[in-house]
Amino acid sequence: MNQLLLIVPVLLPILGGAFMLRFPEREPKLHPVLTEFVVCTASVLIWILLLTGRADEKGAVLFYLAGDLKVFFRMDRMAAVFAGLISVLWPFATLYAFSYMEGDKRARSFFSFYTMSYGVTLGIALSGNLVTLYLFYELLTLVTFPLVLHEKTSEARKASRKYLYYSIGGAAFAFMGLVFVLIYGSTTDFTLGGVLNSSIPGFNFNVILFMYVLAFFGFGVKAALFPVHGWLPAASVAPTPVTALLHAAAVVKSGAFAIIRLTYFCYGADFLRGTWAHWVVAAAVLVTIVYGSTMAVKEIHWKRRLAYSTISNLSYVLLGTVMMNPAGVTAALSHMVFHALMKITAFFCAGAVMHRTGKTYVYELDGLGRKMPVTFACFTAVGLSLMGIPLFAGFISKWNIAQAAAEAGGVMGVLSISVLLYSALMTGIYMLTVTVRAYVPGKGFDEKSLDGVKEADWKMLVPIVIFTAVIVILGLYSGPLMGFLTKVTGGGSL
Template identity: 50%
Template sequence: MSQYWMTVAILLPIIGGILVKVIPFPNQKIMKIYLECVMVVTSLLVFLLAWNRPEGTLEVVHFMQGLSISFRIDGMSMVFSVLIAVLWPLAMLYSFEYMEREQHQRVFFLFYSVTYGVTLGIAYASDMLSMYFFYELLTLVTVPLIMHSLSRQAIHATRKYLYYSLGGAAFALIGIVFLMVYGSQLDFVLGGVLDLAKAEEKKQVLLVVYLIACLGFGVKAAMFPMGSWLPDAGVAPTPVTALLHAVAVVKAGVFAIIRLTYYSFGTDFLRGTWVQAVVMALAMFSVVYGCTRAVMERHIKRRLAYSTISNLSYIIFSAMIMTPLGLVGALTHMVCHAVMKICSFLCAGAIMHQTGKTFIDDLNGYAKKMPVVFGCFLVSALGLMGVPGLAGFISKWNIAQAAVDSGRVQAYLGIGCLLISAFLTSIYMMSIVFRAYFPGKEFHYEELGEIRDPSWRMCVPLVLFAAGVAGLGLGSAPLVRFFTDVANGLY
């Protein structure tokens, strides 16, 4: 395919979203059909670009020597872009029913659609500067989504998100400046772009710079101590928080850390240094910290937010092993967690939408009234726990295998953190399930009223995501082989 189709894929949802405020749709139904068509067409184009990958780099905007906005599709681009393309149209379909009770729907769908295009820009970026441009643009286009309700809580959460994100941006920019000085280029090259002759003279300085840049990108990845914005952002509508936690923002953070580590600084330069140990330790602490806070949290969306903090650090921990197997584990969990977490978040949103309940203590007995929603939630819960046959098991298995293969004592300690996390995950996920399915012999279901599952627009995405959790667990072999090829530079 022509390189220019990458630009079309990025611009289609951006322009399509902007037109939502321009086109005088006769009614809401026509507008929603239009939006879903834009999402589906964009996703089909992304699939075609992954299937028939264009060769070379497309330079869109040239600034000066070595600085431009450029696009290229490599293995990492294929993984992230296809993941986005699978999840976004279904999340959009879900949002149509969820947002019916909300105001300012056109503004919401405008930015919801634009965010798709901006996230694709991160996936297709061919170099660090291009990725940084779309990475920060992602901050700006998601601000109106978090602030959608304009409540005091939403405004507070948005300010916090902005403060953290802009601070992280400044840290990340420092890394880009040093890559320009000590690197042969800013393009993403597996193995890194540092001029090792020049870099060795300033190795300790560059290691500090890498740590600063990694922490900067770690803001969106919600790594401790930069992740406190994420639970607060749950005040946004559930279709937003689902994509924030599953794909758009947090996965952009871990994607950027992988790019920085494997494709810019290079693992040969970083492996065995103190900075590898520091970032790995932060990831290990984040794994346990997120689970512990999730067990203590009683609000369902905030509990899932802390779960996200923990699971994102699984990905960072695996990436910090800095071996091909470590990268395979990171990519596997990046994909598997996205499907499991978007399923659990959308289930939580459906529960809140149908019942008006937001706290776990109020969910007793609702599984009988909403069998589809709680059935899908159960599948996602078991997957997050790592039950064999589901997506979470295969991704955690790959991470543990990479840790053992590395032979590092710290990596073995990381396996211990994963085991602790699995135990705590079973507590904070299954406590919701047990309340819903087993409220007690003396519970009176009549007290719940006429609660039922939502319509097909919300249930179809939930069922498909739950099927995806099972499908990834039972049929992951081709995907893992592809990730292995990516990790070895074959794509």
């Protein structure tokens, strides 16, 4: 029974989404309803595992690929964090999509691949070994590619091709890292501390480090690591329910999650700490934070500005990861959770405004705070949280990262804290600029130009308000969650 509880949440959305492709387009209301049913059912099964601790330590083998290579699911504490996160986000994102996609001529295709993406992302979360994670990582590209292409405009076609090229290239690099784990590891199963065995003939320290760097950048494509980040701003052309999950949970967090697994459960922090490979990936992460936050200030397209913000904030997660200490892992996981909540809410706010007004650029938002007060109040709260202002969740995770950097000490600690302070300043500029324009329009503003503009309907507002409330609650009372995340660094089952 426990093995079925591990397998069914993954397969149900994949098979359900594939089945929906056979439904007629003339039943538009059926697609979102079926999507919500499948997504909620899978989420309930995940939470049964989380709340009852019924996950099987031995895991569940779906099938064998060849020899000992198996597609294998297991719920350890690391899996619980990611699976629990996406199982909360996806049902609300689907509710939001009800309203956003209403009247869309290609709704069947959208909801079908949207549902399959949930199952594939759960497959990444519950992967018990690197082979399974890599398989579902590749599948994620295939099922999200049609979502980026959804509008089928020339811009969407260009963005989807870029996304595909980057993802395939990244997967090739990640595959090299997988091969070396297969050859020089005692197992491919995730084991805290790493699985490399230096006694195996042909083991070469520097070659293994080089393969780690390649795999880091390979998985880093989906985490939008500089210089392999270019697909993410382009993907903002997709419908907002897609970009919200691309930037909050499904794709970018899968990349960050894969890097955490690769670093701590395959190659091992003790093996990597202090090596040239460690410095290479740390430098890439610091550069990405600076680059992403700087570009967000310069970007005037609202969703692309949020995309550059994601590039910067995803590397906050990676910064905690490359600290190579338990405090860094805890900090990385806390920001992975909190950033997901913050960024999905920010995109939902932007999507609600764009859906109601058609305005896509920051300079077009003058005065909208008066017409859509709930939406912009929530966006302001998210902005303060992303800045790291106390009483909001973002402060907790950024403080954790700064503490991990201080614990690491040395040049890396000093550089990390300096970069965090710079990024916080840039975040304040690119987030609060939107808020100020919305509430305090400049000279020449004509309020009559906003006649007829009103708040989005309840299906959009409910997810926005709930996630904003959670951000505030976690900022005030994050103790239980942080306690659990601290335990994650000790490994083990639930």
